[in-house]
Amino acid sequence: MHFNPSIVIKISGKFFDEDGSRNISSLRDVVKNLSSSFRVAIVSGGGSNARKYISMGRDLNLSESYLDLLGIWASRLNANLIAFALGDIAYPVVPDSLEDFIEKWSSGKVVVTGGFQPGQSTAAVAALVAEATNSSTLIVATNVDGVYDKDPKVYKDAVMLKELTINKLKEILENSQSVKAGTYELLDPMAMKIIQRSRIKVIVMNYRYISSLSDLIKDNKNIGSTVIPE
Amino acid sequence: MHFNPSIVIKISGKFFDEDGSRNISSLRDVVKNLSSSFRVAIVSGGGSNARKYISMGRDLNLSESYLDLLGIWASRLNANLIAFALGDIAYPVVPDSLEDFIEKWSSGKVVVTGGFQPGQSTAAVAALVAEATNSSTLIVATNVDGVYDKDPKVYKDAVMLKELTINKLKEILENSQSVKAGTYELLDPMAMKIIQRSRIKVIVMNYRYISSLSDLIKDNKNIGSTVIPE
Amino acid sequence: MHFNPSIVIKISGKFFDEDGSRNISSLRDVVKNLSSSFRVAIVSGGGSNARKYISMGRDLNLSESYLDLLGIWASRLNANLIAFALGDIAYPVVPDSLEDFIEKWSSGKVVVTGGFQPGQSTAAVAALVAEATNSSTLIVATNVDGVYDKDPKVYKDAVMLKELTINKLKEILENSQSVKAGTYELLDPMAMKIIQRSRIKVIVMNYRYISSLSDLIKDNKNIGSTVIPE
Amino acid sequence: MHFNPSIVIKISGKFFDEDGSRNISSLRDVVKNLSSSFRVAIVSGGGSNARKYISMGRDLNLSESYLDLLGIWASRLNANLIAFALGDIAYPVVPDSLEDFIEKWSSGKVVVTGGFQPGQSTAAVAALVAEATNSSTLIVATNVDGVYDKDPKVYKDAVMLKELTINKLKEILENSQSVKAGTYELLDPMAMKIIQRSRIKVIVMNYRYISSLSDLIKDNKNIGSTVIPE
Amino acid sequence: MHFNPSIVIKISGKFFDEDGSRNISSLRDVVKNLSSSFRVAIVSGGGSNARKYISMGRDLNLSESYLDLLGIWASRLNANLIAFALGDIAYPVVPDSLEDFIEKWSSGKVVVTGGFQPGQSTAAVAALVAEATNSSTLIVATNVDGVYDKDPKVYKDAVMLKELTINKLKEILENSQSVKAGTYELLDPMAMKIIQRSRIKVIVMNYRYISSLSDLIKDNKNIGSTVIPE
């Protein structure tokens, strides 16, 4: 028996907010293309829908756990849409924990997940999934072109880094981390811890270039930022 | 052992689209009040969120089953929000079929559901739930004041009916029924069939008056339209 | 990856009542034969066993929901027998809802189901399954030779129709439909709605000719009645 | 917190074969009466329905495991009927293993089960359930009046024993045991082992006297045979 | 309806390694006593058994995810033992995720859990559980008398602190944290993040004094170290 190498793609929840169906259509093409030579896992964020429900929940005085759960359920709705769009090559049910993911992953299909647990971002989910699938690379497709030396949405003069170490990334993100439900930035501490302990390479890229993903993976095309495990 | 009578409240998905948290807050007050003398089941529609995901799915050429499933998942997100808002008096997990509902209902808690199955509206879910809980009354809280002799959103001169038979209702709605995912009006044929065979009284009311619900139920306050089983 | 086209076979519950094992043995041969070029889903009715338990339940004053559930559990017993008889080519557990079916269907095996939900017949289940599997044809194997212009068990002079539109079928069946548990005739309104919205061709045939099924499907052999989606 | 003592009632599958609804109606009255002072678990056999499906399965060359599973599914259909008949005092879902039983039992409701596993009778299930619920007594309601010195269906001169030890019972049953699916007599070795190791008193009685069960339990009324743990 | 306040007790896995049954017997007495005025959740660590299986897994070259899962399964074995020992007041099944915990918690019983997910300690589980149950206090029962200014197992001159802020604790533990499976110390970053965002008071105490726990909680008896949310 021969098994293809695995790869994990983390899709920003913002992906669904505007031009959602066109974005997903591009993702579908890329994943179909990749799935002949890779086993693919996809993790979807919650986006504006997550934020909307978390905000209603906050008005209703729910505690942080339940706010995070609303964000998780919103991300699962996105994950369902991707899974249904992929059709027969994808597992048609979204797992709700890492153990559940592992069981569904054993089917040999593409598995699409949303959030798993309060207290962690979907980036942490992606890192856990990358570790459990022995993936050497985790793609983070988000709404900026890569990792900058400071938050590019705040600082006009932020400079993008083609390559950086995980420790450098930790240092950069340290200040921007918030612990409130729905507000984790890029990668939260859990994500970073997993990436580090299992030495997973992270590529941060803009989801606008999602259709170049198979070039990036197969031909090492120069897109986004690469975070080196050490 | 003594068991309180049961009542089912079907909440329009539009309830969440505008002033969502204020609407839910009113619902929470009413349900807490009711739950001392009634066992309460709540069924939530999908609203604009359902329509948004169904529309993306349609762009992606999904079949009707999967479009309905997207609407169902959107309604479950709404149902989760209500369940979490109700706190300890509600069962904290949303059932995904009538059998699952029956099991969770046996806990004695308020149970909140979204959709169950492609091919039927959440109004059909509400009718099934009313039948399985032996409820004599089903409240349908929607965005019009009651049942009109024709669609009030289309015809300015539509006249609201304080009381009508189920057969009259069938006749009125017959023309407006569509079979496409996410487009069922008020009550679909499945809902009507269940209501009829188990002789369940339906009250259609505007969700703007949701805070008067306990008056309506306990004191027979004159709100909305009453559909008589026969 | 290449996927075979899908086909759905709805087996009457009466199939098990007399010569059950011989009938199933024929079905097994046909399905084994078909399964090299088709993905096959099978939906089993409840038969006399369903009627027996529903009748006991009615004596005990159960509500319609629970009577339907007894019929559903009886149909699942039949479904189990078929699944076990098919051995390794079939999924060994009977799904209990469409979502559950979809998950088990992703295994690539033949999936056998009984009923899903109160308020609908196993013919509705078959239609839902045909839609979710993108099947273009649904075979209904029952105890009459096809669709007649009126009920052939009641009217001696009923004439069988080799081909008819779904609207013609609706018109014919309209009067014979009952809403009581266990009494749906041939195709209920839910089945018809699904067949219509997804334009699924239905072939109604006598299960006595089940061993000719692969001829029918592969060589278009002239058996039973064909219901044209429009 | 105070917990009522537990009692387990094992109902023969033959109970459903003739006068089924009248028998269940009597059982319902007795259990409602008992449930104010006892926690009640009910285990149902498979009866003629089990034998019918096992016989079809045998014609189809299924192995013993799958034949037993058919009998188990038939007994679950019976268990569902009892559970639905009991209404709100019963847990509405039939457990499928002892672990599942233990979870549902923690609800505080009457729990009704059928078979659990191939290779053992529903009497073994009843013994396992009695042990897990710390019941001191297991009632076996069957179609003979009690334990006889030899099989009363075979030997006209069999003598009923008002009281006997478990070892005496073992000796009597030893010869009549068969290992084929669906043919276990009264109590199989697994049942006997559990009863012995946990010193559970067994009362074997005719289900025709089921309406006297609460007299038997509460007032020690003299019915059937009592098997003393040692 | 009135609900008692909730409290969470995190039990070190070392609790089971020596005098296990005596320790659990004390815990049982305390929890029975507490459960009249508190709702109690218990989280159990993995102890030497976790370390043994993780070490075997490491010899076999398993990745960190699977090593953590072995530790989780070891902690669930401990959790089962506690749950069984508590009998009817406890939920008899150990949940495997926070969502599962929330469902079981709604039963009103004591719920006992082990680990939930790779990448986090059972102390993080305890913090998540405290947040989801709106507990204002989390008890951490471990093998040292409280929080010291440095690791008391390493430094003879470590000084115990009766009271400290969460930020002070973070500072103290920062250096001792490891990311390898099975090696988290006292509280890991996830635990600290949850405690902080939901302002949960943590009391670290020696499990040798577990029988004084109800005095501690009810009468504010002076045991261990108190970590103030801010």
Added chain:
Amino acid sequence: MHFNPSIVIKISGKFFDEDGSRNISSLRDVVKNLSSSFRVAIVSGGGSNARKYISMGRDLNLSESYLDLLGIWASRLNANLIAFALGDIAYPVVPDSLEDFIEKWSSGKVVVTGGFQPGQSTAAVAALVAEATNSSTLIVATNVDGVYDKDPKVYKDAVMLKELTINKLKEILENSQSVKAGTYELLDPMAMKIIQRSRIKVIVMNYRYISSLSDLIKDNKNIGSTVIPE
């Protein structure tokens, strides 16, 4: 479709107690080798860990059912370790009943189980699994070289039997059987009953020679004792 023949390997719980990782490493090599020509199921015992938890449970006055459940959970921990060690060729979740096993087995992967139910040994589980998979042979790998004419751990002069009938084995083991949790010897009555009714050949061997297993199976190498079905 062609299916490989199935084989079941029962691994003593003692396998994990000493040199655990080396033993598992050998087992992994053998199973990888076998899995090209056989479908393999593995059943793992509980070993010293089971005995430790059962002994704590007994100190705490748990009933036999719960003691057996502790042993079952200990055996599942062992089963998890084997499943994780096998990686992609194994199903990553341990089933908890025969029905659950059958579902997971349909995946086509190696399935690893621990115990299923109180009242029976893991050898009974292995026999049930062998029957459900239509295996003609069951390998029992334990800590003695085969079946002796009396217990070799007690009697120095015990003589090993290269071949014996199942009835001879019954006779030998009859006296050594105990009904207490965790104390079943070699094969319990349930195991023997299943083996007999489905005519399964049993080979008892020392797990020290586990690396010769594929020689034994493929080349009929002369190891251990063979128990002939009749």
